[in-house]
Amino acid sequence: MAESIFMDVKPVYLDYNATTPLAPEVRSAIVDSLDNWGNPSSAHYLGVQAKKAIEKARGQVASMIGAKSSEITFTSGGTESNHLAIWTAIHHFRERSKKTPQIITTNIEHSAILEPLRKLENEGVCQVDYVPVVKGTGRVSVAELVSTVTDCTCLVTVMMANNETGIIQPVKQIFREITALNMTRNIPILVHTDAAQTIGKLDVNVDDLQADLLTIVGHKFYGPRIGALYHRGSDKWKVSPLLLGGGQEYGLRAGTENTPMIVGIGQAAELVNTNLDVYTNHMRKMRDYLRDGLIRKFNLVLEDTGTLDLGQVLWRYVDINMLPNTLSVRFGGTTGSSILHQLNHILIASTEWL
Numbered sequence: 001m002a003e004s005i006f007m008d009v010k011p012v013y014l015d016y017n018a019t020t021p022l023a024p025e026v027r028s029a030i031v032d033s034l035d036n037w038g039n040p041s042s043a044h045y046l047g048v049q050a051k052k053a054i055e056k057a058r059g060q061v062a063s064m065i066g067a068k069s070s071e072i073t074f075t076s077g078g079t080e081s082n083h084l085a086i087w088t089a090i091h092h093f094r095e096r097s098k099k100t101p102q103i104i105t106t107n108i109e110h111s112a113i114l115e116p117l118r119k120l121e122n123e124g125v126c127q128v129d130y131v132p133v134v135k136g137t138g139r140v141s142v143a144e145l146v147s148t149v150t151d152c153t154c155l156v157t158v159m160m161a162n163n164e165t166g167i168i169q170p171v172k173q174i175f176r177e178i179t180a181l182n183m184t185r186n187i188p189i190l191v192h193t194d195a196a197q198t199i200g201k202l203d204v205n206v207d208d209l210q211a212d213l214l215t216i217v218g219h220k221f222y223g224p225r226i227g228a229l230y231h232r233g234s235d236k237w238k239v240s241p242l243l244l245g246g247g248q249e250y251g252l253r254a255g256t257e258n259t260p261m262i263v264g265i266g267q268a269a270e271l272v273n274t275n276l277d278v279y280t281n282h283m284r285k286m287r288d289y290l291r292d293g294l295i296r297k298f299n300l301v302l303e304d305t306g307t308l309d310l311g312q313v314l315w316r317y318v319d320i321n322m323l324p325n326t327l328s329v330r331f332g333g334t335t336g337s338s339i340l341h342q343l344n345h346i347l348i349a350s351t352e353w354l
Contacts, residue, residue, distance in 0.1 A: 016325060017163045017164075017166075017197055017220070017325070017326060018163075019219045019220070019225075020219060020220060020221065020222045020223075021222065022222060022223070022224065022264070023222035023223075023267075023268060023271055025267055025271060026222060026223055026224065026264050026267045026268050026271070027264075029263050029264055029266075029267035030224060030260045030261070030263060030264040030267075032263075033053060033259055033260040033263040033264070034260050036049055036050050036053055036259055036260075036263075037050070037259075038050040039256060040054055040248070040256070040257045040259060041246060041247075041248060041256065050257075050259045053259055053262070053263050054074075054257055054259060054262050054263075055069065056263075056266060057074075057262045057263050057265060057266025057267075057269075058072050058074070058262075058266070059266075060266040060267070060269040060270045060273070061216065061228055061265060061266060061269045062230075063269070063273055064199065064204075064269040064270075064272050064273055065195075065199070065204050065205060065206050065214065065216070065230060066204075066205040066206055066207055066208070067206050067230050068233060070233060070250075071206075071230055071231055071232060071233050072228050072229075072230060073228060073229050073231065073239065073249050073250075073252045073253050074226065074227070074228050074249060074253065074257065074262050074265075075226070075227045075228060075229055075253060076226065076227065077217060077218075077219075077225055077226060077227040078110075078112055078194065078196050078215050078216075078217035078227045079112040079227075080227060080242070081194075081215040081216065081217075081227045081228065081229040082110075082112045082113050082116070082157075082192075082194055082215055083112075083116055083242060084229050084239065084241075084242050084253075085155075085157065085190075085192040085213040085215065085229060085231075086103070086113075086116055086117065086120070086155065086157070086192075087240055087242055088190070088213065088231070088237075088238075088239050088240045089101070089103065089154045089155035089190045089192070089213075090103075090120070090125065090126055090154060090155070091240035092154065092187075092190065092237045092240070093152075093154035093187060096186070096187050097152070097187060099151075099152050100124070100125075100126060100127055100152060101125075101126045101127070101152055101153075101154035101155075102126065102127045102128070102129065102150055102152040102153045102154065103117060103126050103127070103128050103129070103153075103154060103155045103156075103157065104128075104129045104131065104145060104148050104149065104153060104155070104156045104157075105117060105128065105129070105130060105131070105156070105157045105158065106130065106131050106132070106133060106140045106145075106158055106159070106169070107130045107131065107132045107133065108133055108138070108140075108159070108162050108165075109157070109158075109159055109194070110159060110163060110194060110196070112194070113157060113159070113194060126154070127152070129148045131144055131145045131148060133167075137167070137321075138162065138165045138167035139167055139168075139169060139170060139321065140158065140169055140170065140174075142170050142173045142174050142177060145158070145174055146174070146177045146178070146181075149178070149181060149189065151185075153189050154187070154189065154190065155189065155190050155191075155192060156174065156175075156178055156189055156190075156191050156192070157191075157192040157193065157194070158171050158174055158193055159171075159193060159194045159195075159196075159197070160193050160194065160195045160197065160198040160204070161197040161198045161323050161326075162197070163196070163197050164328065165322075165326070165328045166197075166322040166323040166325070166326025166327070166328055167321060167322055167328075168198070168202075168321050168322065168323065171193050171209060171211075172208065172209050172210075174191070175191045175193075175209055175210045175211060176210060178191050179191070179210050188236065188237075190212045190213060190237070191210070191211055191212050191213070192211070192212065192213035192214065192215070193209065193211055193213075193214055193215070194214075194215040195214050195215055195216060196215060196216070196217035196220050197220060197323060197326075198323070199216060199217075199220065199221055199272065200220060200221025200222070200268075200272050200276070200279060201221075201279065201280060201283060201323055201324055201325055202276075202280060202323070202324070203276060206230055206232070211230070211232070212231070212232045212234075213229065213230065213231055213232070214229070214230040215227065215228075215229060215230075216228040216229070216230065216265075218261075218264065218265035218268055221268055221269075221271075221272055222268050222271065223264055223265040223267070223268030223269070224260075224261045224264040224265060224268075225261075226258065226261040226262065226264070226265050227265075228265065231252075239252045241253060241254065243255055280324050281324075283323075283324040283325035284324035284325075286325070287324060287325055287326065287327050290327055291327050294327075294329060298331070
């Protein structure tokens, strides 16, 4: 009987922080690019045309974050970009010191940061300090993080926004503090942020952030599953490649470029360049619609604060410090995976939507 109320219900996709569908314009760009099959490293006409398409996309991605084209290297995705950023910082430090490098991060980072750091730490390659976020806010303390800096710190890596809570981290403030410390250091600390969850939702500008390294993930903003790493142009340090071979991507990432996917992320970046305000306003409207519906239909409460009224001031804090597309709630003591399992069971049984 309980399942009968779901007979006419179709599933609503709410997992956009995991992956987004391809925008129609991106799909069209990828399909058209399939005919541009020349090897971008070849000097003949077909290769040159493919290379031009890649360089156009590089410019589109760079423009999206206020960077130069020469500061963008295409990768297979966010995981590779994060690995490349970590290894670059370690290599940069080891060229100048025989001491064990230290990396500072938070306890809420994506596994593409936490797992390689744990492995490197277990192997004795580096020391890692995991700064916990402040309970009740989901944000890391700038002062606490900066206080963990030592003479051996080579990298500070903090995600721009958490993929589960949507809480925006004080990356700008942290990076400014580290930049100031670098004025008195022989070996500067590199600063990196995984911006996967922020790009396409809020304005991201590398100069404003004072970031040295920044991870870009195409399938988080209606592009294909491909990524890029922003690396600030500098005579004092350079990216240390993980992959060696044919010298593609100006020697920073070997392997024949995937032209259609690169064209796709370029088109997705161009859509962000053109429509960011529209995207942000629409996401915020949809988030608030969901929030208000939950408040009306459930006894939605905040931890230790009691029932949350629609106009309560605390939502202003959420609006300022949370992604415009993300709402983090819990239902009693039930886990998200448990709820998802139950809903999937009901939907599969009643609508056969899979």
